[in-house]
Amino acid sequence: FTLETTLKHELCHLLLHHHIADSRLPRWLDEGVCQWASGGISELMATHGSNALTKAVVDKTVMRMRDLETFPRDEESIVLAYEESKNLIEYIAGEYGQQSIVRMLNYLREGYTVDDSVQKSLSISLAELERTWHGYLKGKYSWFSYLSNNLYPILFLAGALLTILGFIRFLKKKREYVDEEEGDGL
Known part of the structure; x- marks a missing residue:
């Protein structure tokens, strides 16, 4: 990671928290958007490698989105939470377009709940988003990718x-x- 990436990441946090109340901004969205917008990975992931998500998919231990509302305390789970958050935002941007993320953040700023923001931005429920994202993960990460990594x-x-x-x-x-x-x- 570089100073430039870290500054972009932290500035993104400042902007998000300036415009959206902390109570409305789940941690997966906060960290995922900041990693996505800065074009890099968090310092924590950079020092630990980025194999946690592949391992979690293969082991069927991917965290649920409600578990990512606040991040866990143990180091291994934190690394996984960061990876999942970034991957989820990349999935949303890839499937629904980058503007869908901007719309979701705007709805949160206007006071909508996360569930309503996702529904209005993506035209699917938060539960459906989680289901399709988990399906995507299962297709992308397999034993083959785990072995190759x-x-x-x-x-x-x-x-x-x-x-x-x-x-x-x-x-x-x-x-x-x-x-x-x-x-x-x-």
Whole structure:
């Protein structure tokens, strides 16, 4: 992450909180929009890599949107919450257009609830948005993508196991050879 990205991210927070009451702005929307608008990832994700979402989809542990209203306290869950928030906003922008996010924020500024803002902006309910987004995640992130993201550790582990098995086989053959030599010497 760079200073420029961080400044854009934090300025975005200031703008959002200046125009929308904190009680109306869920954390997933706040963080997701700020990451999306700044074109970068949060400092937390930059230091931990960005594999948490793929792992959560594969493990079927994706957080629900209501769990993202406020972020969890443990570090692993926070990283996942940031990734999910950014991905959800990217999904909305990709499926419904960037203007839909602006409309959603405008409705929140006018005092509408999150549910009503989503309904008016996207013409679907918040529950339907969550359902379609989870479907999108399942299609995008699979075992294949998880394995490809972890290719080097998997190859390293496989190489280590093969080396150990080869060494065991070598010791076994050596013992058999020594036993044969001792048997021939009698």
